[in-house]
Amino acid sequence: MSEQRKFPRYSCSIKTKFEYFTGNPDEVKIETSVAEKGKGLIIDFSRAGVLITGNTRVAAGMPIILNFELVKQKMRITGQIVRTGMLANNPSEVARKFSMFSNRGDSYIAVEFNEPIEDFDPEKLK
Numbered sequence: 001m002s003e004q005r006k007f008p009r010y011s012c013s014i015k016t017k018f019e020y021f022t023g024n025p026d027e028v029k030i031e032t033s034v035a036e037k038g039k040g041l042i043i044d045f046s047r048a049g050v051l052i053t054g055n056t057r058v059a060a061g062m063p064i065i066l067n068f069e070l071v072k073q074k075m076r077i078t079g080q081i082v083r084t085g086m087l088a089n090n091p092s093e094v095a096r097k098f099s100m101f102s103n104r105g106d107s108y109i110a111v112e113f114n115e116p117i118e119d120f121d122p123e124k125l126k
Contacts, residue, residue: 012125016068054105083110
């Protein structure tokens with residue numbers, strides 16, 4: 001399978017707290033809907049999205065707001081949950097690749113940012 005991603009991905013280990021939403025994706029409005037809270041570890045980062053491992057169960061297709069720090073700069077980024085699943089006994093490539101992070105949580109969340117990060121510097125991930 002050929003790589004179809006728009007931007008290169010980089011491994012990392014960044015703690016994140018996030019706000020996620022439940023219900024009908026067509027009715028959720030970030031500005032007015034009440035969000036649930038979660039936390040996890042960003043383990044894969046690109047200009048256009050991240051992969052998080054944690055213990056929070058979320059639904060694909062829902063909006064999410066990520067809060068984390070990059071080199072002491074607080075970031076707050078909105079996006080959409082594009083995939084989610086369990087790491088254990090999962091035959092997918094994503095789950096196999098990141099199963100080593102199962103001590104950080106039993107599930108993963110793939111997030112696509114609403115807007116790519118324009119001034120993204122992968123050196124800030126180290």
